[in-house]
Amino acid sequence: MNEDAPRDGDGEGTADGRTDGGASEVGMAASGGTAPEERSVAGRVRGRLAQFGRLDLSVYALYLLAIAFFVFPVLWVASASLRPPGELFSYPFRLLPAEISLSAYRRVFRAGMVTWLFNSTVITIVGVGSVIAVSVPAAYAFSRFEFTGRRGLLGIVLLFQMISPVIIIVPLYTVMSTLGLLRTRVGLILLYVGIQTPFSIWLLKGYFDTIPQELDYAARIDGCNRFQTLRHVLLRPVAPGIAVVAIFNTVLTWSEFVLAFTVLGSESRLHTISIGVYKFQGQYSNDWRAIAAASVVGMLPLVIVFLGLQRYFVKGLIKGSLKGQ
Amino acid sequence: MTDSDRSTDSHLEVRTLDKTYPGGLTAVEELSLSLASGELLVLVGPSGCGKSTTLRCIAGLEEPTDGDIRIGGRSVLGRRPEEREIAMVFQNYALYPHKTARQNIGFGLRMTTDLSEETIETRVEDVADTLGITELLDKKPGSLSGGQQQRVALGRAIVRDPSVFLLDEPLSNLDATLRGRMRTEIQQLQRDLDVTTIYVTHDQVEAMTIGDRIAVLRDGQLQQVDTPMSCYHEPANRFVASFIGEPSMNLLDCRLGPTETALTGTVDYPLDDRLAAAASEARERGVVLGFRPESPTLSTATDGDDAAAPSFTGQVDVVEPIGERSFVYVTLASGPQVTVATPGRTPVRQGASVDVRIPPAGVHLFDAATGQALVHPDRDDQPDVAGITTEELD
Numbered sequence: 001m002n003e004d005a006p007r008d009g010d011g012e013g014t015a016d017g018r019t020d021g022g023a024s025e026v027g028m029a030a031s032g033g034t035a036p037e038e039r040s041v042a043g044r045v046r047g048r049l050a051q052f053g054r055l056d057l058s059v060y061a062l063y064l065l066a067i068a069f070f071v072f073p074v075l076w077v078a079s080a081s082l083r084p085p086g087e088l089f090s091y092p093f094r095l096l097p098a099e100i101s102l103s104a105y106r107r108v109f110r111a112g113m114v115t116w117l118f119n120s121t122v123i124t125i126v127g128v129g130s131v132i133a134v135s136v137p138a139a140y141a142f143s144r145f146e147f148t149g150r151r152g153l154l155g156i157v158l159l160f161q162m163i164s165p166v167i168i169i170v171p172l173y174t175v176m177s178t179l180g181l182l183r184t185r186v187g188l189i190l191l192y193v194g195i196q197t198p199f200s201i202w203l204l205k206g207y208f209d210t211i212p213q214e215l216d217y218a219a220r221i222d223g224c225n226r227f228q229t230l231r232h233v234l235l236r237p238v239a240p241g242i243a244v245v246a247i248f249n250t251v252l253t254w255s256e257f258v259l260a261f262t263v264l265g266s267e268s269r270l271h272t273i274s275i276g277v278y279k280f281q282g283q284y285s286n287d288w289r290a291i292a293a294a295s296v297v298g299m300l301p302l303v304i305v306f307l308g309l310q311r312y313f314v315k316g317l318i319k320g321s322l323k324g325q
Numbered sequence: 326m327t328d329s330d331r332s333t334d335s336h337l338e339v340r341t342l343d344k345t346y347p348g349g350l351t352a353v354e355e356l357s358l359s360l361a362s363g364e365l366l367v368l369v370g371p372s373g374c375g376k377s378t379t380l381r382c383i384a385g386l387e388e389p390t391d392g393d394i395r396i397g398g399r400s401v402l403g404r405r406p407e408e409r410e411i412a413m414v415f416q417n418y419a420l421y422p423h424k425t426a427r428q429n430i431g432f433g434l435r436m437t438t439d440l441s442e443e444t445i446e447t448r449v450e451d452v453a454d455t456l457g458i459t460e461l462l463d464k465k466p467g468s469l470s471g472g473q474q475q476r477v478a479l480g481r482a483i484v485r486d487p488s489v490f491l492l493d494e495p496l497s498n499l500d501a502t503l504r505g506r507m508r509t510e511i512q513q514l515q516r517d518l519d520v521t522t523i524y525v526t527h528d529q530v531e532a533m534t535i536g537d538r539i540a541v542l543r544d545g546q547l548q549q550v551d552t553p554m555s556c557y558h559e560p561a562n563r564f565v566a567s568f569i570g571e572p573s574m575n576l577l578d579c580r581l582g583p584t585e586t587a588l589t590g591t592v593d594y595p596l597d598d599r600l601a602a603a604a605s606e607a608r609e610r611g612v613v614l615g616f617r618p619e620s621p622t623l624s625t626a627t628d629g630d631d632a633a634a635p636s637f638t639g640q641v642d643v644v645e646p647i648g649e650r651s652f653v654y655v656t657l658a659s660g661p662q663v664t665v666a667t668p669g670r671t672p673v674r675q676g677a678s679v680d681v682r683i684p685p686a687g688v689h690l691f692d693a694a695t696g697q698a699l700v701h702p703d704r705d706d707q708p709d710v711a712g713i714t715t716e717e718l719d
Contacts (some may be wrong), residue, residue, distance in 0.1 A: 146347065214419035217386050222481075223407035223437035232432075236423035 074299075081105065081292035088288055104293035108280075111290075113297055115269060116276035121301070123185055123260075123272060124253045127192040131249050132242060135197050139204030140230050144216060154205075161198040165191070166258055173262055183267040188260060192253050200245045207241030208234065243312045247305070254302055273298040336362035336521045337383070337489050342392035344378050344545075352378040353545045356392070363519040365512070366550075367536030369526055371568070375545035376525045380491050383523065385409050396489055407437045409489070412482035416494040418474045420466040420481070426453075427462040430480045437485075452484045455514075472503045479511070483518060490515065490522040496531065508535055529569050533557065541565050558704055563696035566615055566689060572652055575663040577614045578693060581605065588614055591661045595635055597685050603700035604690055611693030618652060618666040620687030620702075623673060624680030634684040639663075641677045655681055 075095060080088060084101035141147075142154055165172065172191065173182075181187030211234060219229040235242075257274040264270045271279075277298060280290040337360040344353040353375040360366050368376040381387040383394055385406040393400050401409045412433075420429050431449045434440055440448075453459045456476045466474055475495065482490060495511065496504045512535055515522050526532055532539045533553040541548040541556060541564070549561035553569075560566035566574045579590035581604050588594040588604065594614055596604060604612045624636065639657040646669060653665045653673050665681060667673060690699040 212417055212419060214415040214417055215421065217381070217384070217413070218415060218419040218421070218481075220386060221384060221406045221411065221413050222433035223405075228436065232436075233421055236421075 077292045077295050080288060081296050083289060085289065104289035105297070107287075107290050108276075108293045108297060111276070111279065112268070112271070113273075113276060113294065116271055116273045117297070117301070119185070119270055120254055120272040120274075120298075123189055123192070124250055126185075127189045127196075127253050128246055128249045130189065130193045131196045131200050132245060134193065135200035135204055135245065136235075136238070136242065137230065138197070138201045139208050140234065142201065142205045143208035144213070154202075157198045157201055160194075161202070165195055169258065169262055172259075176263060182263060183265050183270065184263075185270060188263045191259050191263065192249075192256070195259075196249045196252060200249065203245055203248075204238065204241050207238045211237050240312060243309050247309050250305055251302060254298075334362065335359040336364075336397060337523070338393075338395040339379070339383065340393040340395070342379065342382060342394065343390045344375070344382055344387065345390045351545055353382070353389075356542075356545070356547050358523075358540060358547075358550065360521050360523070362521055365515050365522045365524060365535065365537045367524045367526060367532040367539040368542060369529055369532035369539055369568075370542035370548075372527055373544075374542040376527075376542050377493055378545075379542075380413070380493050380523060380525050383409075383489070384411055384413050384491055407433070410485075410487050411489045411491055412485055412487035413491040413493065414475075414478045414482050414495045416497055418466070418478040418498070420474055420477055422466055425463050425465055426458065426469070426477045426480075429466070429477055430462075430484050433481065433485050448484055449480075452480045455483075456480050471499050472507060475499065475507060479514065483514070483520075487520060490518075490520045492522065492524045494526055495524070497526070497528070504531075511535070530571060533569065539569075541568060543568075559698070559701045560689070561698055563613055563615070563691045563698075566691065566698070570617060572618050572664045572666075574615050574617050574689070576691070577661050577663070578611065579614050580611045580693075581608045588612055592637060592657060592659050594683070594688075600685060600688060600690060600700060606699055607690075607692040607694070610695070612699070613691040613693050613696075615689035615691060616683055616687050618664040621663070621665050621681050621683045623653065623655075623665055623667055623671065624682065634682040636680045636682045638678065638680055641673055641675055641679055644673055644675055653679075655679060657681065 079095050079097060081104050082100050082102070083090075083097045083104075084099050085103065087097065087099070142150065176182050176187050176191075179187070181190065215233055215237070216229055219233040224232060255274055256272075257278065260272050261275055261278070264272070264275065273294070277291055277294045280287040280294060337358075339356055339358040342353055342356040343351075345351045356375075356379060358366065368379060370376050378387065382389045385401065385404060385408075389402070394402060396409060396411070420426075421432065424432065427449055430452060431445045434445045434448065438445075449462070450459065453462055456479060458473065458476045458480065461469060461473055461477070466477065469477065475498075478495075492511070496507055499507060508531060511524075524532075524535060526535075533556075536553055538550060539553050539556055540550040543564050549556055549565045551559075551561075556565055556569045560569060560574075563576060567576060577591045579588035579592065579594065582589045582593075585605055585608070586596055586601055588596065590611075592614065622634075637657045637659070639655040641653055641655055642662065643654040645652040645654070649669045650666050651669050651671065651673070653667055654662055655665060656662045663681060673679065687702050689701050691697065692699055
């Protein structure tokens, strides 16, 4: 009974071997020769490999170019933040400044960077957490339950996704004002949840759809109710999807400016990092060094979050690609 | 258990079950089944015939539109799956991918009982021991082979000591060798546990070999419930005749001739008194002549017994040697193609001209319009091996 695994493996091995043999025989029969043909087949394979090598190089060159295109501005900002005053536009251009100065960072932290980071962190954690808390059960229901109006509701959810918040910002401001949610974190978080949930539902529904329904059945036979099925059985297989939703919405929330600026207004103790960066733009002159320093500091938490979650992210992608074996 | 127990005390009963989906699709219609305690019934039919729907209704995963389901004499309609004391094994095993084999098997007990951790652990290990998967308990499904996953899935089902066991195509994800082995193992396990079982499959060979009785389903309607051998030798209708048996029964559309002593149409087949009497019932509607590939002989075979049987000339299209026997596909001069099983050593070549002798003793007749069987060959004439097996093994 227990020597199942090796036997399975053996069985597959021989089956494969036979198939291969068959294929090459057919190939040889078709080309009408034996030994010389075989050699030329090997030659062709080598040629193909060499071709792949060349292809690889050019592909990597292209990758490098693309990466440089996106990384250069980041490097420029980092470089700008470290220059001493007055050296920003020095000529000739040097990515590595001749002299490193942390004065821009000092200025940024004196202006309230810690408060901004704190506010952004609170809003992002609560906001993204709420989005997940709302969209996971919703996606589960859309994926698994048959109810009247299911397709219609899904359509409406998608419709909300298509409305840009900037277009409805004036009425939103009025609504927020009426509800007394202006200049509050709760108001801003509610808006973020409302804006980000539709897409998250769609994305997660896709993940739920890939999980076989039999898993739900098995859970129900094992005595789970719907919520327990979600909690004990489906949550883990759908975790890569949740990671994607978390990363995506964290980036969105962290860098969002227009809504934050509109809702929080002049309440400077609630300001987020994106508003903080904006503050260094004056009416007549922009403090580029401070903007660069604030941007670098604001960027770091995101990079850390992404590096932390990417492991699950990539694992989820690989697992998804091997499904159905 | 005696035979009288079986007939009177049905442990699982499905009464006129209907299942219609909201879209208007009728999956199951007026289905009634009755299983004695400890019996293994195979539900067989082509895909989409409603067999899995029936199983899910019994499990409580779907609510029937109409009808009743009774387990141990009580209706279980409206009860949740775990209250029905059933266990189910799925085609794709549906093991929880993030749990180890141990957690998979123990999960149901954890969710539905107040048993202590130690008790659960002991029961899981006992089951693992029975199935020979003790050393796999700490692995996750992803690192197990198909056969091992299958055993874990069986373990998850039997650990709860169910009163009804539902198996939904449990072997169709396994390769051929393993399938044969697991089939025997499941049969053994079911006998040892003596648990009432419904086994769903689309594979008629599997159905024939595993079931105490088989229920043939088509388009949500029950065609026949009987022992495998009865379904084979006395198919209730044309569908069962063509579905059970490999290769299929030869079925030739005919009608009753003017003198009512012969069939005419695709073949002209003289009828003896017994066949003629049966055929006369469908005189207006047409008659289908049926015979198993094993029944006719080819003229090249030097078999004197059937010299009197009606003979038809034809040409061999294909010969399929499978070892002990060969299947010969012959196109008769009058048009239809028939399959004939011959001993493997019979020298028959493709393109050869042969005479196919169809003895009346092997002929089934069906009503062409309703498909219902009119007459079957006398079973006394044929060795009934499985009749003995099903009776004796209980």
